[in-house]
Amino acid sequence: MVNLIWTAIVILVIFWVLGFAINIGGNLIHLLLVLAVIGLIYNLLTGRRVL
Incomplete structure (x- = not known):
């Protein structure tokens, strides 16, 4: 899901x-x-990071 965002x-x-x-x-x-900015902020706020 994160990669999709x-x-x-x-x-x-x-x-x-x-x-x-x-x-x-x-x-x-x-x-x-x-x-795009809203999606970026959402991604940063959820804290899900894929390494």
Whole structure:
């Protein structure tokens, strides 16, 4: 489950960067970034770490 969260975070950040590079999506790109940050914070707060 943790790997799935990290994968989603990475994908959302990549889409966010591509949105700035290609200049499409408008506010949707920022929404994706917010979702990625929320996922990151959730992952850090739950304290589950896989080494």
